[in-house]
Amino acid sequence: MDIEVLDNLISVFKNFSSFGNIVEDSCAYIDMQEKLEKQLEKQLQEVHKNKIFKTSDGRYKTHNPQIIKKTRIELLISLYEYYYHHSPLEKRRIPTIKSLYPKWLETYMILIEQGHRSIGSIRHYKSDYTKFLKGTSLESKDIRKITFQEIKQFYASITAGQEITRKVLNNVKTLINQIFDYARDQSIPVINTHDIRTVDLACKENDNSEKIYSDNERSRIIDTCLKNNGVYSRCIGLMFCLCVRIGEIKALKWSDVDFENKRVYIHRSMVQVRENGLYADKCVDRTKGKKTKCNRYENLSDLAIFFLREQRKETGFCEYVFMSNNHPLLTNMINKKLKIICEMSGVEYLSSHKIRFWAVTAMYNANIPTSNIQYTAGHSNPTTTEHYKRLAKSQPSIDSGIWSNLFG
16 A cells, blocks of 8 residues: 555544544444554554563563553554565665565556456566566566666576577567566666667577468468358358458458448457456457558458358347357457367467468468558557568468468
């Protein structure tokens, strides 16, 4: 809890208790005391390590600092004032990455609940923190005294021997940047870690050349989708006819489909949010790029129109294109069905995201201008699109041609 807020609560409590026996037995007073005790105990748990015990004469006592008070609440207030108002600055709680990390997590969870962040991101951050930061000297050092050189050395240590890929390094950098940004938001003077460059650090090559669906594999999967005319087969088949993320295909509505002009408008996404302690999908009016320039129209090949018309026969005029049991499809179920379809097609299973890899790679091999590819893929940053160039060179088997040849 914020120190200023806790100071105000203590002030109200002291004023309230000044009326003596008139209020001390009231429900309001007892409730206020219980709540204040909990807040003080929580605030003191990391700065005061000695036990509080009751003496033979009924008073409450603790050591280092040695304080004796008539009631437990009075002792807690005295301890709080000692550590946060009367003690030297060095004795107060030192802000560290370790102490700020859980508080940053709380603020990040609020952003998730508000729909500003994805729940998937928090899982990656927790994993990266445990793997790379937990237990390090950097985690426990006064964050105000951490230098640019120390952060750079930390990055050099986790990339030593090219143990991790550039993507993993960037994920760790993002985590550290966010914790330091949170510290700055709390008026804690820290360095701007965004300024630390790591282009000179060697990382493990992330060779994805064998992890993209080939043109032949795509054809076999589509044949299987056509033979197994179910909602998941049609959804997966359509994904191979477009360049979309799985959240975008799940959020696709019939109002976004223009049969007359043979195109579809991609401007929504299904994201996972936390509501009432539970995780659920929520449709938001934005794509992963979170910018209006990431909204785009994509052409519909004859094959794509076939999948959509078959789906229309089944669902009629409901809101979402792809639904099961009156609800939009679930990500894990799409991937499970894709795995089954791959097995039936004699194709090695790759996640649904690799369908999108195939699409971008196919456009590169077809010599479509990078600016057009960026628009079609919904990338807010051109460097993201450029990432696929190397992958495209490793997939020469993909047919080139106009859109209908690529996605038909």
